[in-house]
Amino acid sequence: MPNWTENEVRFISKNKSSLAKLKKKLEGKEKLRELPSGKWTTVKNVFDFNKLIPMPKALIGTTSPTPMETKEDKKKAMALKIRYGHSNWYDWSCENWGTKWNSVDAERTEDGESVFYNFRTAWDCPRAIVDVIRDKIPSDVKIDYWVCQHELLDGDDGEEQII
Numbered sequence: 001m002p003n004w005t006e007n008e009v010r011f012i013s014k015n016k017s018s019l020a021k022l023k024k025k026l027e028g029k030e031k032l033r034e035l036p037s038g039k040w041t042t043v044k045n046v047f048d049f050n051k052l053i054p055m056p057k058a059l060i061g062t063t064s065p066t067p068m069e070t071k072e073d074k075k076k077a078m079a080l081k082i083r084y085g086h087s088n089w090y091d092w093s094c095e096n097w098g099t100k101w102n103s104v105d106a107e108r109t110e111d112g113e114s115v116f117y118n119f120r121t122a123w124d125c126p127r128a129i130v131d132v133i134r135d136k137i138p139s140d141v142k143i144d145y146w147v148c149q150h151e152l153l154d155g156d157d158g159e160e161q162i163i
Helices: 016-026 071-084 089-097 127-136
Strands: 004-012 030-034 040-044 104-110 114-122 142-151 157-161
Touching (some): 016 114, 127 142
Antiparallel strands (some): 004 114, 004 142, 030 040, 104 114
């Protein structure tokens, strides 16, 4: 089980159309998800890292660590590493997103001139996403703040102002 990092991000703009474009740039597709009850529901990730830095389809479903038992395993791993820089989803995610998983339990609220996101990430804030997001949002939208609240190993919490 990972230690979680709570992320709070606020984007501001006087241009409602630009805020709508921002929401569209960050919002993922609906997916089926199984609930603890065994029932299925559709969910939409409103802050989807794949919309900013898409994970290569060839890495989805790979195993970490990468199996290297057979010649075929080694050949496949080498081909993935040459093409994508990594042979599995985990290593790719850590380097390209700054955390091993996409955002979890993302929520979005709005108040006219701002859009606020709250989501969790495993182990750390998604620093690579923070770095790239400035280039992907409309020019008249600003990141007002990005705060990460880390769940530390000793049980304490550590807050970090990213932006």
